[in-house]
Amino acid sequence: MKRDRLIGAVLLVVALSAISGLALIAAFIFREGVPIILRVGAGQFFLSTDWEPSLGHFGILSMLGGSLAVTLGAAVIGIVFSLGLAIVLTQFAPPGLAAALKPAIELLAGIPSVVYGFVGVVTLVPLIRHALGGPGLSVLAASIVLGIMILPTITSIAIDALQAVPRSYVEGSIALGATRWQTVTMVLLRAARSGIVAAVILGMGRAIGETMAVIMVAGNALALPHSLLDPVRTLTSNIALEMGYASGDHRQALFATGVTLFVIITLLNTAALAVSRRRAGRRRVG
Amino acid sequence: MQAPRIVVQGFTACFDGKPAVKNLDLEIFPNERLAIIGPASSGKTTFLRSLNRLNDLDHGFTHSGKILHDGKDIYDADVDVAELRRKIGMVYAVPVPLPWSIYDNLVYGLRLAGIRDRTTLDERVEKALGYAVLWDEVKDRLHEPANVLSGGQQQRLCIARVLVLEPDVLILDEPCSGLDPISTGKIEDALVALKERTSIVLVTNNTKQAARASDRTAFFLLGDLVEVGPTAQLFTKPTQKKTNDYLVGQFG
Numbered sequence: 381m382k383r384d385r386l387i388g389a390v391l392l393v394v395a396l397s398a399i400s401g402l403a404l405i406a407a408f409i410f411r412e413g414v415p416i417i418l419r420v421g422a423g424q425f426f427l428s429t430d431w432e433p434s435l436g437h438f439g440i441l442s443m444l445g446g447s448l449a450v451t452l453g454a455a456v457i458g459i460v461f462s463l464g465l466a467i468v469l470t471q472f473a474p475p476g477l478a479a480a481l482k483p484a485i486e487l488l489a490g491i492p493s494v495v496y497g498f499v500g501v502v503t504l505v506p507l508i509r510h511a512l513g514g515p516g517l518s519v520l521a522a523s524i525v526l527g528i529m530i531l532p533t534i535t536s537i538a539i540d541a542l543q544a545v546p547r548s549y550v551e552g553s554i555a556l557g558a559t560r561w562q563t564v565t566m567v568l569l570r571a572a573r574s575g576i577v578a579a580v581i582l583g584m585g586r587a588i589g590e591t592m593a594v595i596m597v598a599g600n601a602l603a604l605p606h607s608l609l610d611p612v613r614t615l616t617s618n619i620a621l622e623m624g625y626a627s628g629d630h631r632q633a634l635f636a637t638g639v640t641l642f643v644i645i646t647l648l649n650t651a652a653l654a655v656s657r658r659r660a661g662r663r664r665v666g
Numbered sequence: 667m668q669a670p671r672i673v674v675q676g677f678t679a680c681f682d683g684k685p686a687v688k689n690l691d692l693e694i695f696p697n698e699r700l701a702i703i704g705p706a707s708s709g710k711t712t713f714l715r716s717l718n719r720l721n722d723l724d725h726g727f728t729h730s731g732k733i734l735h736d737g738k739d740i741y742d743a744d745v746d747v748a749e750l751r752r753k754i755g756m757v758y759a760v761p762v763p764l765p766w767s768i769y770d771n772l773v774y775g776l777r778l779a780g781i782r783d784r785t786t787l788d789e790r791v792e793k794a795l796g797y798a799v800l801w802d803e804v805k806d807r808l809h810e811p812a813n814v815l816s817g818g819q820q821q822r823l824c825i826a827r828v829l830v831l832e833p834d835v836l837i838l839d840e841p842c843s844g845l846d847p848i849s850t851g852k853i854e855d856a857l858v859a860l861k862e863r864t865s866i867v868l869v870t871n872n873t874k875q876a877a878r879a880s881d882r883t884a885f886f887l888l889g890d891l892v893e894v895g896p897t898a899q900l901f902t903k904p905t906q907k908k909t910n911d912y913l914v915g916q917f918g
Contacts, residue, residue: 474725548762555720556775556827557752566774571765 409642413635425636431602433622433630440637445604446519446612447588447641453523453608454530454587459580461527462534467564469535470542471550482539489532497596500525505597514609517599522612525593530583537582541575542568574655581652585645591616615641671696671834671865672717677731679712681724686712688889689731694835699857699866701880701897703873705912708886710869714837717867718754719747735834752779755828759840761820763812763827768804771812771823775831790830797863798826799856818849825856829864836860837867842875854879873913877901885909 417425420438428439465485469478500521509516545568553563569576591614599611600621613621619634626634672694679687687709694700702710712721719740721727732739740750752775763771772791781787791808795801800822804815812823821841828836838857842850857866857879870876876883877897884894885906893906904910 546762548758548760549764551720551723552758552762552764552824553774554723555718555751555756555758557748557778557831558774559748562778567764 406642409635409638412632413637413639416629416632417636417639420633426640429602429604431618433626433633436629438629438633438636440615440618440633440640442602442604443613443615443618443637444640446598447614447616447644449519449605449612450522450526450594450598450614451584451588453519454526455580455584457523457527458530458534458583458587462531462538462579462583463576465531465535466538466542467568470539471560471564471568482536485532485535488528493529493590493593494596496525496529497593500593500597508609512609514607515599515611517597517611518609519598519605519612520608522594522598522614523608525597526587526590529590529593530586533586534579534583537579538572538576541572541579544575545571574658578652578656581648581655585648585652588614588648589616589641589645591620595620668696670694671736673732673734673737675732675734677713677716677733678729679709679716679721680726680728681712682726683728685889687716690891692884692891692894694865694867696834696865697861697863698882699861699868699880701876701883702867702869702886703871703876703883703912704886704892706871707888709889710886711839713886714756714839714867714869717835717837718751718756720751720756722747748778752831753833754835754837755831755833757821757825757828757836757838757841759843761817761824761844763815763820763823766812767809768812768815768823769808772808772827772830775827779831790832791826794826794830797829797856797860798822799852799859800826816849818845818852821845821849821853822856825853829860833864835865835867837869839869840871841868843871850875873901885912887912 416438425438425440426444427441428437429441430437430439431442465481469481473481504521504524505516505518507516508514508518508521512520549567549571550563553567554560558566594614595617598614598617600613600617601611602613603610605612615637619637622630623634670693672692674690674692674694677687677690678685686707690709690713702713704710715721716729716733717740721729729741733741735750735754738745740754764774766774769791772794773787776787776790781790792801792805795804800819803819804823812820815823821844825836825838825841842853845853854875857868860866861881868876868880870879880897882894883897883900885892885900885904885908887908893900893904893909895905900909901913904913
């Protein structure tokens with residue numbers, strides 16, 4: 381008993397230090413970043429596209445727009461392919477194929493992002509340049525690379541959501557004369573909707589936070605994109621690209637960019653959690 | 667005697683090569699209630715799920731022999747399986763309404779069949795709920811979620827959502843296994859009235875229910891049909907020793 385209590389106390393200390401480490405990091409980012417936002421003015425900081433650190437101009441709208449465009453693009457690609465994949469694997473593929481493909485998809489999550497970026501630069505960027513024009517380094521290239529990168533996240537959560545739908549719903553629907561596809565669209569996707577939404581939100585959270593691959597294929601131009609073929613710089617890229625030489629206000633502005641990202645991702649994760657909690661709550665009632 | 671609605675000829679059903687129903691010959695007539703009894707894993711459910719081709723969902727399922735529905739083999743390549751499943755309606759052991767309103771559960775099959783006219787839908791819903799002896803209990807709350815109903819009501823809802831399609835054959839897989847005696851009685855009463863319009867195949871683990879609620883009874887054992895005959899005769903004077911052993915409770 382005494383030993384149990386000791387081990388419990390040790391584990392508690394370990395857990396608390398891990399959490400307080402995270403809390404300290406968050407506090408540090410906010411302490412470094414928030415003052416400059418206040419000094420520049422929140423309106424100016426978030427709504428100006430003028431980013432010229434040497435002149436003291438700190439407006440991150442271009443980067444916000446870039447991050448948003450790239451994330452939405454990645455979400456569209458991720459939703460289409462992940463949902464298709466999850467539906468096929470849970471409903472249509474023979475069990476052997478599903479068992480072989482699932483680990484393969486999860487393996488995709490283990491590939492370092494720099495590799496994705498490298499493949500994108502070598503293959504995708506020239507392809508876009510030749511086929512569609514523009515510099516190739518673009519919103520489109522970044523969206524495709526990110527879409528593939530978030531595919532494992534969305535797919536595996538969507539598979540869980542689809543598998544959580546009772547099999548009796550599917551059989552009941554089919555016994556009433558529905559085809560497999562009608563059952564998917566009218567029963568399965570409706571019943572798994574909140575889980576799928578949570579999956580997409582989490583995928584977007586990953587996409588907006590991704591840095592390396594995006595730096596390599598997005599082009600990093602400091603301007604709001606007007607088309608899918610325009611190069612953009614994202615919030616994450618901006619920090620990574622400029623931190624090496626930033627000092628003073630400039631360095632603080634980069635931390636403020638980090639604060640912005642932190643808030644966006646926290647909001648996305650909270651939303652995903654809320655959506656999936658609502659689902660769990662409903663199931664208890666049902 | 668009328669022509670049989672369903673004729674099963676030398677039907678064998680296998681899962682991953684292992685037979686669950688072996689070389690079955692059986693006829694199902696219009697307006698009769700056929701009970702199927704037998705111990706666990708005797709092939710009762712497999713047989714039922716073969717009738718509406720629900721076994722097709724199982725990747726390991728193979729079959730041989732024929733099941734004729736009004737003279738046409740239901741396993742022919744040109745059979746519209748969705749249409750077949752509307753004609754041979756199935757009710758499960760555990761009532762599972764879809765997670766929608768009572769009304770949406772009832773009209774789902776009709777909508778799948780392409781019926782959109784609101785008046786037709788409402789009429790068919792009211793009729794089906796009447797047959798399932800549920801109308802009085804739910805008529806004022808058709809748009810409430812189906813899962814607020816009690817277990818017995820949910821099972822009658824599941825029967826009604828099949829009846830709304832006006833099936834030729836109603837197949838029920840232990841429909842009362844989770845229900846109290848009063849709910850069970852209501853379902854058995856509904857079956858009496860229903861045989862005026864469809865054939866009924868009732869799989870049950872409860873031999874008393876088979877004796878009460880059927881015209882003919884078939885006894886399955888380990889994938890074989892041991893014996894089939896008028897219920898009164900099968901229960902009082904079975905021709906096979908195995909049937910007698912089962913009925914007096916010597917096994918299973």
